[in-house]
Amino acid sequence: MIKTDAIIIGAGPTGLFAVHQLGIIGLQCEVIDNLDRAGGQCIELYPDKPIYDIPAIPECTGEELTNGLLKQIKPFKTNFHLSQRVEEIKQENNLWILKTNKGNLFSAPNVIIAGGVGSFEPRKLSLKEAEKFEDSQIFYSVTNKILFKNKKISIFGGGDSALDWALELSKANEISLIHRRNDFRGAPFTLNEIKKKEKEGKIVIKTPYNLKSIEGDRTMTGIEIEHEDGKLEKIKTDYILSFFGLIMKLGPIADWGLNINKKTIPVNTETFQTNKEGIFAIGDICTYPGKLKLILSGFHEAALAARACFKRAKPNEIYKFEFTTASKNIHDRLGLKK
Amino acid sequence: MPKITYISHDGKKNTVEVLSGLSVMECALQNNIEGIDADCGGSMACATCHVYVAENWFNKIDKAQDAEQDMLDMVHEPKKNSRLSCQIIVSNELDGLEVTIPAKQT
Numbered sequence: 233m234i235k236t237d238a239i240i241i242g243a244g245p246t247g248l249f250a251v252h253q254l255g256i257i258g259l260q261c262e263v264i265d266n267l268d269r270a271g272g273q274c275i276e277l278y279p280d281k282p283i284y285d286i287p288a289i290p291e292c293t294g295e296e297l298t299n300g301l302l303k304q305i306k307p308f309k310t311n312f313h314l315s316q317r318v319e320e321i322k323q324e325n326n327l328w329i330l331k332t333n334k335g336n337l338f339s340a341p342n343v344i345i346a347g348g349v350g351s352f353e354p355r356k357l358s359l360k361e362a363e364k365f366e367d368s369q370i371f372y373s374v375t376n377k378i379l380f381k382n383k384k385i386s387i388f389g390g391g392d393s394a395l396d397w398a399l400e401l402s403k404a405n406e407i408s409l410i411h412r413r414n415d416f417r418g419a420p421f422t423l424n425e426i427k428k429k430e431k432e433g434k435i436v437i438k439t440p441y442n443l444k445s446i447e448g449d450r451t452m453t454g455i456e457i458e459h460e461d462g463k464l465e466k467i468k469t470d471y472i473l474s475f476f477g478l479i480m481k482l483g484p485i486a487d488w489g490l491n492i493n494k495k496t497i498p499v500n501t502e503t504f505q506t507n508k509e510g511i512f513a514i515g516d517i518c519t520y521p522g523k524l525k526l527i528l529s530g531f532h533e534a535a536l537a538a539r540a541c542f543k544r545a546k547p548n549e550i551y552k553f554e555f556t557t558a559s560k561n562i563h564d565r566l567g568l569k570k
Numbered sequence: 571m572p573k574i575t576y577i578s579h580d581g582k583k584n585t586v587e588v589l590s591g592l593s594v595m596e597c598a599l600q601n602n603i604e605g606i607d608a609d610c611g612g613s614m615a616c617a618t619c620h621v622y623v624a625e626n627w628f629n630k631i632d633k634a635q636d637a638e639q640d641m642l643d644m645v646h647e648p649k650k651n652s653r654l655s656c657q658i659i660v661s662n663e664l665d666g667l668e669v670t671i672p673a674k675q676t
Contacts, residue, residue: 377669
């Protein structure tokens with residue numbers, strides 16, 4: 233069991249700035265995120281897209297913003313628990329006990345939910361039969377490519393993941409690359425390589441096609457795909473790899489007894505506390521009259537929620553407001569040398 | 571004010587009057603039209619406001635940019651007339667527009 237002052241769920245920009253705001257007032261925290269790296273939507277949805285409304289930063293990408301925030305919180309040496317999702321939360325006296333899907337346990341008087349629109353999960357094939365073969369013959373990511381040696385593989389998607397895996401796996405497999413339109417989006421180099429492999433007969437490209445049905449009872453034996461104009465075609469398939477990006481799901485948060493309004497959590501705007509004492513919600517996941525889903529609003533919300541955490545983390549101490557320009561305490565916490 | 575008709579996947583029609591300048595997604599949220607999630611809030615990053623635009627309207631709307639096409643690759647059952655409703659801006663010219671909401675967004 234890891235004990236700390238506050239547990240932050242979500243390592244997006246709002247969660248990262250909450251680490252900073254807790255840090256400068258002398259509180260420890262641990263961060264949990266379902267993705268395998270920090271940055272949230274900034275890093276997963278728009279790492280290369282410029283953002284123009286961060287105060288004093290005329291233009292930066294999602295990745296640059298994330299890196300800046302990580303640099304800013306470096307002095308606090310915060311632990312990140314990535315690739316795991318908080319499944320359960322329960323109260324013991326004044327403490328909240330959290331358990332992740334990897335079985336890790338955390339305990340703290342404060343929980344800050346900075347979960348955006350929920351945790352990122354792969355967007356799955358919509359056919360009902362697809363569930364039956366998931367993790368045996370249908371995959372949404374590749375963890376063990378040995379499995380695929382000398383097999384017939386149908387890859388769905390038109391982005392970098394689909395193209396990269398089509399290239400990589402074409403070395404030892406028969407690949408069908410199936411996409412809903414004729415255009416692929418991917419690096420020009422990758423597209424050229426794909427075309428070469430198509431000429432060599434290592435990759436068969438099927439566009440514009442969608443998946444129509446999956447054949448096989450216990451074992452998937454093939455698939456049927458449908459052309460835009462309705463024509464059907466069968467392809468023998470041992471494995472399907474599907475790369476349709478990530479979708480955000482609120483997930484277990486919905487079951488924690490919090491008030492939820494259209495996938496968002498109502499909070500009071502003084503402390504950003506939810507209907508549960510000691511559980512706060514900040515960033516895109518919280519709602520209140522006038523709420524704007526902006527990164528800068530998340531920063532403000534993080535600052536106030538962090539101060540509210542102080543009372544529960546250190547009930548016998550009095551919180552004193554200090555400026556980072558002038559406070560020796562804060563300078564010590566930031567590890568600044570005179 | 572222009573009128574927009576939202577048709578659910580099982581054929582129920584819901585016509586609302588909307589202000590020009592808002593997106594078809596925003597109008598749906600304001601009028602509690604079911605089936606448009608808009609998780610990312612209109613930044614073309616999630617593809618959960620997918621609609622099918624009525625054939626007779628499809629060519630009257632500004633064409634989808636590449637970034638929108640990229641997101642449309644990911645939607646449930648994409649068709650030729652698929653669009654993200656956050657990218658269709660309502661104007662007087664679109665008075666009478668009909669969009670059908672897919673069976674699901676993810």
